[in-house]
Amino acid sequence: xxxxxxxxxxxxxxxxxxxxxxxxxxxxxxxxxxxxxxxxxxxxxxxxxxxxxxxxxxxxxxxxxxxxxxxxxxxxxxxxxxxxxxxxxxxxxxxxxxxxxxxxxxxxxxxxxxxxxxxxxxxxxxxxxxxxxxxxxxxxxxxxxxxxxxxxxxxxxxxxxxxxxxxxxxxxxxxxxxxxxxxxxxxxxxxxxxxxxxxxxxxxxxxxxxxxxxxxxxxxxxxxxxxxxxxxxxxxxxxxxxxxxxxxxxxxxxx
Amino acid sequence: xxxxxxxxxxxxxxxxxxxxxxxxxxxxxxxxxxxxxxxxxxxxxxxxxxxxxxxx
Numbered sequence: 644x645x646x647x648x649x650x651x652x653x654x655x656x657x658x659x660x661x662x663x664x665x666x667x668x669x670x671x672x673x674x675x676x677x678x679x680x681x682x683x684x685x686x687x688x689x690x691x692x693x694x695x696x697x698x699x700x701x702x703x704x705x706x707x708x709x710x711x712x713x714x715x716x717x718x719x720x721x722x723x724x725x726x727x728x729x730x731x732x733x734x735x736x737x738x739x740x741x742x743x744x745x746x747x748x749x750x751x752x753x754x755x756x757x758x759x760x761x762x763x764x765x766x767x768x769x770x771x772x773x774x775x776x777x778x779x780x781x782x783x784x785x786x787x788x789x790x791x792x793x794x795x796x797x798x799x800x801x802x803x804x805x806x807x808x809x810x811x812x813x814x815x816x817x818x819x820x821x822x823x824x825x826x827x828x829x830x831x832x833x834x835x836x837x838x839x840x841x842x843x844x845x846x847x848x849x850x851x852x853x854x855x856x857x858x859x860x861x862x863x864x865x866x867x868x869x870x871x872x873x874x875x876x877x878x879x880x881x882x883x884x885x886x887x888x889x890x891x892x893x894x895x896x897x898x
Numbered sequence: 899x900x901x902x903x904x905x906x907x908x909x910x911x912x913x914x915x916x917x918x919x920x921x922x923x924x925x926x927x928x929x930x931x932x933x934x935x936x937x938x939x940x941x942x943x944x945x946x947x948x949x950x951x952x953x954x
Contacts, residue, residue: 691900702903706912713916752923756916763912767905865920869927876931883938890946 659736661878668871675868682861689854697851703767708854710760711839712862717757717785718820720750720866724792725817728810738874740806741881743813744796745873749866751789758782769833777826778834785823788816802881 657663690708697704724746730739761779762772773779792809799805827836838846845852902909 696903701905702901702909703905705902705909709912709916749923752919756919759915759919760912763908763915767908869923872927872931876927876934879931879934879938883934883941886938886941886946890941890944893946 659738661737661741661881664738665875665878669875672868672871672875675864675871679861679864679868682857682864686854686857686861689857694850694854700768703764704851706760706764707851708858710757710764711855712859713753713760714757714782715859716862716866717750717754717782718823719863720746720753721785721789721817721820723870724750724813725820728813728817731806731810732814740802740810741874741877742870743806743809744802745870745877747789747793747796749869749873751786751793753862753866754782754786754789758786765833771833774833776832776834777830778823781819781823781826785819788819792816802884 657667686708690705694705696702724743727739727742727746730736731743758779761782765774766772792813795809795812796802796805799808827834839852839855847855
């Protein structure tokens with residue numbers, strides 16, 4: 644009879660230990676992928692086939708169903724990075740570093756898409772692709788911050804040191820998030836203020852709110868899926884780096 | 899084809915752009931995963947192991 648003396652891993656270890664994290668999150672990937680695909684199918688059905696044109700802007704309202712989800716993700720992904728940065732600095736949580744690194748390119752793409760769809764929506768509704776208004780300028784700054792953080796990750800050979808430095812800069816860059824959020828209230832130039840989450844409920848009818856919410860869910864699921872996969876790759880990449888060092892040491896020893 | 903009104907070109911290009919970027923992001927994520935796994939398999943085939951695994 645053998646007695647299992649190994650301590651049962653607690654919840655913190657299950658998140659913090661790379662192999663354990665891989666073990667329990669791997670089975671989540673396929674269900675998440677399928678859920679994302681279903682959400683996009685339903686969302687696109689609503690966006691094109693089961694929602695009316697807006698009474699003022701006509702069919703261009705359909706750009707909203709991809710613009711708002713990307714704009715939401717541009718801020719949400721930064722939020723994920725900022726929380727990970729805290730986890731990295733305070734608890735030296737190894738998965739927090741991995742999460743920060745995996746999220747940066749995803750956030751950069753979603754931010755670029757928010758700017759892209761915004762300008763294509765702006766031309767027919769405002770008469771301009773671009774205006775240096777508060778929301779647009781602060782979102783452009785957010786995009787540049789993402790690029791800066793990606794560059795910072797690549798500037799260090801030692802990814803543990805990189806994690807420390809990136810975490811500090813991520814938290815400094817987080818100052819921009821409330822600026823993006825409240826820019827529409829502070830500077831009333833072109834971009835409209837929030838119309839989904841307001842003190843007196845959403846300022847849009849259900850027929851337009853439904854496709855918007857489904858598409859936001861679909862994009863958020865897409866991010867969750869890609870983030871998880873990218874984190875797995877990053878964990879394995881670190882293992883690969885260890886093996887590369889090991890090989891170099893073996894080659895050294897053989898001399 | 900659904901009639902998207904006078905500004906159809908903006909709507910269609912917005913969706914094409916987003917679709918292209920999303921597909922690109924998915925492909926990039928999957929391919930970088932494969933690359934890392936491939937390289938790990940290559941090194942392990944050469945007998946490179948982490949120190950902790952040597953004993954086994």
